[in-house]
Structures are given as structure tokens and as C-alpha cells.
Amino acid sequence: xxxxxxxxxxxxxxxxxxxxxxxxxxxxxxxxxxxxLHEVKWSIDGTLALRRSCAHGICGSxxxxxxGRNMLACKALVKDVAKDGVITVEPILGLPVVKxxxxxMAPFFxxxxxxxxxxxxNDPPPERERLQSPEDRARYDDTTKCILCACCTxxxxxxxxxxxxxxxxxxxQAHRFIFDSRxxxxxxxxxxxxxxxxxxRCRTVFNCTEACPRGIQVTKAIGEVKEALRTGVIR
Amino acid sequence: xxxxxxxxxxxVRTIQPLQGKARFERAMWLFMRYSGLxxxxxxxxxxxVQHLLIGTHAITTAQTVVFWGAQGQPITLxxxxxxxxxxxxxxxxxxxxxxxxxxxxxxxxxxxPAIYKGLMAVVTTIAAxxxxxxxxxxxxxxxxxSEVAMR
Ligand code: SF4
Ligand code: SF4
Ligand code: FES
Numbered sequence: 001x002x003x004x005x006x007x008x009x010x011x012x013x014x015x016x017x018x019x020x021x022x023x024x025x026x027x028x029x030x031x032x033x034x035x036x037l038h039e040v041k042w043s044i045d046g047t048l049a050l051r052r053s054c055a056h057g058i059c060g061s062x063x064x065x066x067x068g069r070n071m072l073a074c075k076a077l078v079k080d081v082a083k084d085g086v087i088t089v090e091p092i093l094g095l096p097v098v099k100x101x102x103x104x105m106a107p108f109f110x111x112x113x114x115x116x117x118x119x120x121x122n123d124p125p126p127e128r129e130r131l132q133s134p135e136d137r138a139r140y141d142d143t144t145k146c147i148l149c150a151c152c153t154x155x156x157x158x159x160x161x162x163x164x165x166x167x168x169x170x171x172x173q174a175h176r177f178i179f180d181s182r183x184x185x186x187x188x189x190x191x192x193x194x195x196x197x198x199x200x201r202c203r204t205v206f207n208c209t210e211a212c213p214r215g216i217q218v219t220k221a222i223g224e225v226k227e228a229l230r231t232g233v234i235r
Numbered sequence: 236x237x238x239x240x241x242x243x244x245x246x247v248r249t250i251q252p253l254q255g256k257a258r259f260e261r262a263m264w265l266f267m268r269y270s271g272l273x274x275x276x277x278x279x280x281x282x283x284v285q286h287l288l289i290g291t292h293a294i295t296t297a298q299t300v301v302f303w304g305a306q307g308q309p310i311t312l313x314x315x316x317x318x319x320x321x322x323x324x325x326x327x328x329x330x331x332x333x334x335x336x337x338x339x340x341x342x343x344x345x346x347x348p349a350i351y352k353g354l355m356a357v358v359t360t361i362a363a364x365x366x367x368x369x370x371x372x373x374x375x376x377x378x379x380x381s382e383v384a385m386r
Pocket of ligand 3 (some may be wrong): 017050053054055057058059060061062063072073074075
């Protein structure tokens with residue numbers, strides 16, 4: 001089938017502001033938007049810049065705004081997103097555009113690092129692994145699935161308005177450790193998230209949950225962190 | 236392979252109470268939740284009283300004076316409840332609105348302290364004036380309020 005990709009292009013070396021360019025490509029309906037973008041880059045216009053690595057929804061590097069919704073280009077099928085044969089593709093919002101579909105992820109990862117995304121346990125290491133009950137392991141299972149693609153954070157109106165807001169992805173990552181019974185820094189993370197740019201900036205809009213390509217219940221995880229802050233109990 | 240189940244059930248941990256700014260932000264967040272919920276019922280019942288009980292075409296100053304208890308007669312329990320009801324609505328609505336504006340102002344101008352503080356000063360002044368007006372309306376004696384109503 002023929003499909004027209006309307007892509008928001010920006011080259012900082014020549015452009016003052018972004019502009020739209022359209023490319024018509026021949027693809028299978030079951031091809032992914034990433035395949036269509038490859039077709040553009042490899043056969044029509046080699047100057048198109050985009051980021052991708054695994055092409056299988058694992059690395060989280062090809063998050064983009066497709067028809068106004070954040071998705072991974074490698075997980076969105078052409079037949080599902082094409083509207084009257086047209087697909088619009090833009091860089092994700094709220095982060096500085098480097099070129100075309102590539103944004104600067106540094107502010108995003110700064111928020112990620114801020115919540116201490118690693119296990120903290122000061123007890124002497126046991127002979128083998130640090131064990132926990134199946135129930136304790138299940139507690140944070142959902143948030144272990146995050147691939148740090150930024151689909152959630154860059155779909156969040158609170159983050160668009162204020163880039164200092166730590167954002168849903170960092171809260172998901174914090175949740176993964178806060179509710180891990182083996183971790184000993186939950187209190188410190190909760191203190192970071194209780195600051196004015198922590199969880200309170202979330203207005204429960206659910207954009208993040210809708211955008212997450214891993215199907216993580218993002219807003220629910222944020223709600224659980226708020227609940228821990230409200231009650232002072234991590235359960 | 237042997238499986239050792241170290242523990243069973245879920246671990247529960249507690250944290251130290253929040254302090255300072257964090258404590259305030261949490262209180263404000265809870266206030267928004269509870270006042271928002273309360274305002275839904277208050278606003279709906281307000282419409283019910285005014286438009287169904289009293290009737291859309293009968294909402295007049297005179298009718299309000301009767302409900303308010305300002306016809307120069309001793310104030311009844313009904314009048315007191317009516318005043319309390321609207322006092323609660325006023326306090327919650329103003330509080331909810333002001334905090335909402337504070338949040339939005341912080342979202343967009345939090346990184347520019349001069350504008351943010353200026354905005355908050357304006358908002359606080361408006362809130363103070365509304366509260367003052369509310370207090371006057373609530374505490375107004377029967378005689379004074381009927382005089383106001385006459386004018
Ligand atoms: S639920 Fe919260 S974090 Fe998620 S998009 Fe909405 S405001 Fe942002
Ligand atoms: S929570 Fe989902 S949308 Fe957000 S970064 Fe992780 S995988 Fe991406
Ligand atoms: S390219 Fe790796 S997730 Fe899409």
C-alpha cells in the first residue's frame with residue numbers, strides 16, 4: 001500500500017524553525033512505522049535523522065510522536081496508525097530537538113539518576129543472592145518492565161509545562177526500588193519524590209499510562225508512591 | 236535444585252514523617268482531592284436547591300433574603316444552616332481555586348521567582364478580599380442585611 005509520511009524536520013545548521021516534509025512510500029500494511037521511516041531514509045532522503053537500535057521494542061530508543069501520540073516506531077503498525085493513507089511523525093515533546101526526530105535525552109536521564117535507580121543494601125552480602133518472598137517480588141513486578149523510552153514523561157502536560165518535574169518515568173524507576181523489600185534507600189527516594197517537583201506535580205491525567213509501550217500502569221505506580229507518602233507506610 | 240523460601244508474605248516498612256515543604260505540599264495535594272470531591276456535591280446540591288427547590292424563575296433577591304434570614308425576624312436554625320452551607324462552599328471553592336492557581340503558576344513560572352511571587356501576591360490579595368466579603372455576608376445582622384437587600 002502507498003502511505004504518505006508527514007515528518008517534522010529540523011536541521012539546526014540551516015533551519016530557524018522546524019517544517020513539515022512529506023514522503024510517499026510503498027509498504028505492507030503490516031510493516032511498522034519504523035520500516036516506512038527506513039524506506040524514506042534509505043531510498044529517498046538520506047538526510048533524515050532518527051534514532052533506533054533494536055527495532056524490537058526492547059531498547060527504547062525510537063520513541064516518537066506518531067499521529068499526535070507517543071509510540072515506539074518499531075511497535076506501531078502502518079495499518080493501525082495510517083489515517084486516509086497519511087501518518088504524521090514528530091519528535092517527542094518537552095525535550096530539546098537535536099535534529100529531525102532526535103531529541104536530547106540528557107534532562108530525562110538527569111531526572112532518572114536523581115531518584116537513585118540502583119539497589120542500596122548496606123548489609124554484608126550473603127553467600128549467594130539476597131532472597132525475598134514471591135509476594136515481595138511480585139510487589140514491584142510491573143515497574144521492572146520499564147525500558148526508559150521516555151514515551152510517558154514526554155506525553156505528560158505537567159512535564160511540558162515544567163521540565164524540572166521529575167516525570168513519570170523517573171517515578172516508575174523509583175517505584176521499582178522503593179517497593180523492593182531488599183532495598184534500604186526507600187526513605188531517601190521518597191524524600192526526593194515528596195519535594196515540590198516530585199509526585200505532587202502529577203495531576204492524574206493518565207497520558208503516561210496510555211503512552212507506555214510496555215503496558216506499565218504508570219499512573220497507578222505514581223499513586224502507590226503518593227499513598228506511601230500519605231500514610232508513611234511502604235507496603 | 237532446591238528452593239529456599241526465605242520469607243513469606245509481604246514486608247511492611249515505615250518511614251519518618253515528612254517535614255517542612257514536603258509536608259505542606261502533601262497537605263495541599265490532599266486538600267485538593269477532598270475539597271474537589273466535596274465541591275462536586277456542594278455545587279450539585281446548590282443547583283438542586285436554587286433551580287429545583289426554589290425554581291429557576293423564582294430566584295430573586297427577595298427569595299435569598301428569606302433563606303438567609305434577613306427579613307428583620309429572629310434567625311431560625313434553617314437560616315443558620317443555609318449560611319453555613321454557603322460558607323463551606325465559599326471557603327472550599329476559594330481555597331481550591333487559589334491552590335490550583337498556585338500550582339499552575341509554579342508549573343509555568345516556578346523558574347522565574349519574580350513573576351511567580353508577583354502572581355502569588357495578586358492571587359493572595361484576591362483571596363483575602365473574597366474571604367472578607369464572605370465574612371461580611373455571613374456575619375451580617377438581620378437588620379443590616381435586609382437594608383442591603385432593599386437597595
Ligand atoms: S498521570 Fe501524572 S505523570 Fe502521568 S501524564 Fe498525567 S500528570 Fe503526567
Ligand atoms: S514507564 Fe513505559 S513509557 Fe515510561 S519510560 Fe518506562 S517503558 Fe517508557
Ligand atoms: S528500536 Fe529499540 S525499542 Fe524501538
